[in-house]
Amino acid sequence: MSRKLSSIRLGINVDHVATLRQARGTSYPDPVEASLVAASSGGDSITMHLREDRRHIQDHDIERLLQVSPVPLNFEMAITPFMLDFACRLKPKYVCLVPEKREELTTEGGLDVAGQLESVKQACARLAKAGIEVALFIDADPAQLKATRASGAPHIEIHTGGYADARGRRQAAELERIAAFARNAKKAGLEVHAGHGLTLQNVAPIARIAEIEELNIGHSIVSRAVFVGFAAAVAEMKRAMTEARRA
Ligand code: PXP
Numbered sequence: 001m002s003r004k005l006s007s008i009r010l011g012i013n014v015d016h017v018a019t020l021r022q023a024r025g026t027s028y029p030d031p032v033e034a035s036l037v038a039a040s041s042g043g044d045s046i047t048m049h050l051r052e053d054r055r056h057i058q059d060h061d062i063e064r065l066l067q068v069s070p071v072p073l074n075f076e077m078a079i080t081p082f083m084l085d086f087a088c089r090l091k092p093k094y095v096c097l098v099p100e101k102r103e104e105l106t107t108e109g110g111l112d113v114a115g116q117l118e119s120v121k122q123a124c125a126r127l128a129k130a131g132i133e134v135a136l137f138i139d140a141d142p143a144q145l146k147a148t149r150a151s152g153a154p155h156i157e158i159h160t161g162g163y164a165d166a167r168g169r170r171q172a173a174e175l176e177r178i179a180a181f182a183r184n185a186k187k188a189g190l191e192v193h194a195g196h197g198l199t200l201q202n203v204a205p206i207a208r209i210a211e212i213e214e215l216n217i218g219h220s221i222v223s224r225a226v227f228v229g230f231a232a233a234v235a236e237m238k239r240a241m242t243e244a245r246r247a
Pocket of ligand 1: 216
């Protein structure tokens with residue numbers, strides 16, 4: 001029996017446009033300019049992660065983006081007093097709460113909601129009071145789903161890094177784990193997003209999971225843009241997701 005699939009949104013993570021800028025301390029390439037290109041090329045939202053060490057996105061990038069972007073900002077942040085104040089002052093439409101370690105190259109695992117439920121709950125309540133919709137970036141682990149339900153967050157983003165790194169049968173097993181988790185999360189009333197490590201080569205099976213409404217993708221799009229340009233890189237990812245969804 002065929003199921004009618006809804007459309008799927010693409011959130012463009014522009015952190016690594018800023019990585020290139022920070023490598024030389026120049027004013028270019030500008031992640032805000034890239035965001036405008038993304039928005040006119042099929043990007044449905046923009047993600048910026050303001051890391052505590054400011055290795056790529058800077059505070060002013062967030063402030064400037066909010067003044068000019070035609071699509072919503074998904075502000076990625078760790079749960080710290082500064083970031084909570086910053087988000088509540090600037091009021092992006094979305095916040096995604098992530099774990100953060102200074103020495104990591106990228107976000108390595110999902111947020112341990114179960115292990116810090118009280119602080120996650122308080123952060124969710126404060127952000128919700130400011131009118132912000134919160135997602136928790138979590139691994140496809142039933143204990144984290146149970147804790148997320150208790151946290152008050154309306155959305156989750158499933159960490160797809162394990163799927164992206166795996167090959168062969170292990171990758172098929174990861175995919176099945178993510179699909180089953182997405183079904184359970186949706187049944188529990190959560191809006192389901194996913195992301196991390198997704199590329200043109202591995203995105204289709206994830207995009208076919210009907211319960212997933214949004215994918216957040218950055219590194220592979222910025223990398224691909226070196227060869228085809230940013231607008232084309234965004235458009236081809238959106239096309240790959242949409243075609244997979246229809247197949
Ligand atoms: N979602 C979250 C929560 C992330 O932390 C990241 C990486 O910053 C992404 C999605 C995007 O991952 P990638 O850059 O590998 O596409």
